[in-house]
Amino acid sequence: MAEDKKLTKRDEDFAAWYNEVVQRAELADYSPVRGSMVIRPWGYGIWERMQRALDEMFKETGHENAYFPLLIPMSYIEKEKDHIEGFAPELAVVTQGGGKELDEPYAIRPTSETIIYAMYAKWVQSYRDLPILLNQWANVMRWEMRTRLFLRTAEFLWQEGHTAHASAEEAKEETLLILGIYRRFMEDWMGMPPLTGLKSESEKFAGAERTYTLEALMQDNKALQAGTSHFLGQNFARQFDLKFQSEEGQEEYAWNTSWGVSTRLVGGLVMTHGDDDGLVLPPRLAPVQAVVVPILRGDDGPVLEKTDEVASRLRGAGVRVKIDARDHLSPGAKYYEWERKGVPYRVEIGPRDLEKGQVALARRLTPEGAKRKEFLPEGQAIAELPDRLEAFQVELKGSALARREAHTVRGVESIDELEEALAGGAGFVFTGWNGDPSVEDEIKDRTKATLRVLPGEEFRSAETPTRCVSGEGASTAEVAWARAY
RNA sequence: CGGGACGUGGCGCAGCCCGGUAGCGCACUGCAAUGGGGUUGCAGGGGUCGCCGGUUCGAAUCCGGCCGUCCCGACCA
Numbered sequence: 001m002a003e004d005k006k007l008t009k010r011d012e013d014f015a016a017w018y019n020e021v022v023q024r025a026e027l028a029d030y031s032p033v034r035g036s037m038v039i040r041p042w043g044y045g046i047w048e049r050m051q052r053a054l055d056e057m058f059k060e061t062g063h064e065n066a067y068f069p070l071l072i073p074m075s076y077i078e079k080e081k082d083h084i085e086g087f088a089p090e091l092a093v094v095t096q097g098g099g100k101e102l103d104e105p106y107a108i109r110p111t112s113e114t115i116i117y118a119m120y121a122k123w124v125q126s127y128r129d130l131p132i133l134l135n136q137w138a139n140v141m142r143w144e145m146r147t148r149l150f151l152r153t154a155e156f157l158w159q160e161g162h163t164a165h166a167s168a169e170e171a172k173e174e175t176l177l178i179l180g181i182y183r184r185f186m187e188d189w190m191g192m193p194p195l196t197g198l199k200s201e202s203e204k205f206a207g208a209e210r211t212y213t214l215e216a217l218m219q220d221n222k223a224l225q226a227g228t229s230h231f232l233g234q235n236f237a238r239q240f241d242l243k244f245q246s247e248e249g250q251e252e253y254a255w256n257t258s259w260g261v262s263t264r265l266v267g268g269l270v271m272t273h274g275d276d277d278g279l280v281l282p283p284r285l286a287p288v289q290a291v292v293v294p295i296l297r298g299d300d301g302p303v304l305e306k307t308d309e310v311a312s313r314l315r316g317a318g319v320r321v322k323i324d325a326r327d328h329l330s331p332g333a334k335y336y337e338w339e340r341k342g343v344p345y346r347v348e349i350g351p352r353d354l355e356k357g358q359v360a361l362a363r364r365l366t367p368e369g370a371k372r373k374e375f376l377p378e379g380q381a382i383a384e385l386p387d388r389l390e391a392f393q394v395e396l397k398g399s400a401l402a403r404r405e406a407h408t409v410r411g412v413e414s415i416d417e418l419e420e421a422l423a424g425g426a427g428f429v430f431t432g433w434n435g436d437p438s439v440e441d442e443i444k445d446r447t448k449a450t451l452r453v454l455p456g457e458e459f460r461s462a463e464t465p466t467r468c469v470s471g472e473g474a475s476t477a478e479v480a481w482a483r484a485y
Numbered sequence: 486c487g488g489g490a491c492g493u494g495g496c497g498c499a500g501c502c503c504g505g506u507a508g509c510g511c512a513c514u515g516c517a518a519u520g521g522g523g524u525u526g527c528a529g530g531g532g533u534c535g536c537c538g539g540u541u542c543g544a545a546u547c548c549g550g551c552c553g554u555c556c557c558g559a560c561c562a
Binding site: 005015086089090111140142144145146151152156158224225226227228260261262263264265293295296297298327329330331332333334335336337348350351352353360370371373485 | 486511519520521522523524555556557558559560561562
């Protein structure tokens with residue numbers, strides 16, 4: 001592997017820094033398949049922790065997992081007009097099978113609404129069959145023009161939830177329930193607090209009535225759409241004949257929702273917390289929370305024994321621990337490696353510590369912190385580590401939130417001012433908006449910023465804007481603009 | 486698909502202008518020492534120079550065509 005000593009500085013070239021971090025932390029690598037990546041064990045370990053946390057939250061709220069096929073008949077995708085318009089340019093299509101041309105080509109799923117609602121239509125007869133609350137963990141494929149590891153790849157892993165309900169109200173509640181779950185997950189597990197709210201008409205999902213989004217701010221002040229939750233109305237139900245007989249005996253179309261987050265979250269994590277030395281992982285998602293490095297010299301027996309003992313006591317305290325006893329690497333080389341990989345705590349045990357009954361601790365929260373050792377009595381270090389990890393988690397979230405707020409500009413009243421704010425390092429810029437898509441076009445042309453979200457109530461400014469940022473007409477909603485991934 | 490750049494051991498590059506036995510750094514293997522912030526020394530292994538064709542006694546180098554990748558735009562979880 002290429003091992004230049006220093007990473008590109010985060011502030012110098014964010015994109016280059018990002019790529020280096022992802023590759024040198026061994027999260028992922030480019031594959032021979034166009035636009036597709038290989039997720040390596042360290043990266044997959046993070047995704048696995050994410051999966052586990054989300055899966056639990058879905059199940060707590062009554063959802064179940066299921067699996068639907070990878071291939072979807074083209075005719076299904078074509079049924080919903082907006083849906084096919086949105087996805088046609090990025091479909092990968094299978095036209096042969098068994099050495100023969102297929103009568104009907106199959107699309108490799110870009111998302112599974114169509115095949116899932118076609119199946120729901122078979123399963124649902126009565127209101128008693130509703131709601132259906134299913135989720136699937138799967139891969140999907142979108143033939144993207146330009147790709148970046150985790151952020152935009154042709155194939156990616158995600159979860160997609162698809163529900164069917166007897167009433168619009170219930171479906172809307174579901175959409176918001178999931179939005180809340182995503183938000184909690186991003187805040188409490190990832191330490192990546194997003195703005196949440198509605199997408200504008202022009203940014204919503206192909207085939208949805210409403211799209212709720214979670215927009216997180218990265219360290220280069222660009223926004224990342226980190227997840228979405230859609231209220232689909234009866235759009236798909238009508239096309240797939242997903243009907244039920246109501247309590248009153250009427251035949252009605254079901255109401256659907258769909259929602260998803262993807263391995264893009266791993267990229268978001270990198271761009272939210274990484275620094276000049278590499279990755280910084282929130283302890284709850286770190287595959288390894290503490291690495292124990294024995295300092296070897298000559299007579300290693302006692303040191304290795306102590307290392308094992310400390311590691312197993314830490315495991316007993318619920319800490320995910322890895323021992324790094326490789327003897328062809330110097331301790332310093334190991335430190336740098338684990339720093340690049342973002343392990344929150346390092347525990348060092350050497351002969352001197354053995355004599356004094358102590359261990360050295362270093363924490364990855366900052367580059368300086370990772371280099372400052374704190375010597376603690378062994379027992380105290382073990383007892384305190386779980387709490388310290390939790391504190392680490394809280395601090396990460398706090399600093400990400402502080403950064404988001406510090407780069408949020410409110411009360412902007414003209415496009416000139418918006419442009420200025422962005423040039424001055426703003427992330428999210430809040431303005432009034434008259435609801436006209438042409439304002440979105442104009443702002444995009446002039447500033448490259450897009451309307452990220454119509455923020456939910458808790459994010460809106462104390463003083464509600466009255467005029468549209470374009471100067472044309474009254475504001476019908478406060479909105480947040482940003483340049484985005 | 487429009488604009489720009491680049492294809493040489495695993496990675497990063499030099500060599501090309503001016504044709505003559507393919508080089509450097511990192512990584513890798515072995516041995517020895519070292520070991521509390523990227524450790525030394527010695528000895529090694531590994532490359533059809535993107536592909537096809539042309540010119541030439543001779544092509545990584547010159548010429549033609551093709552393919553691929555990356556960056557900037559339009560799309561996107």
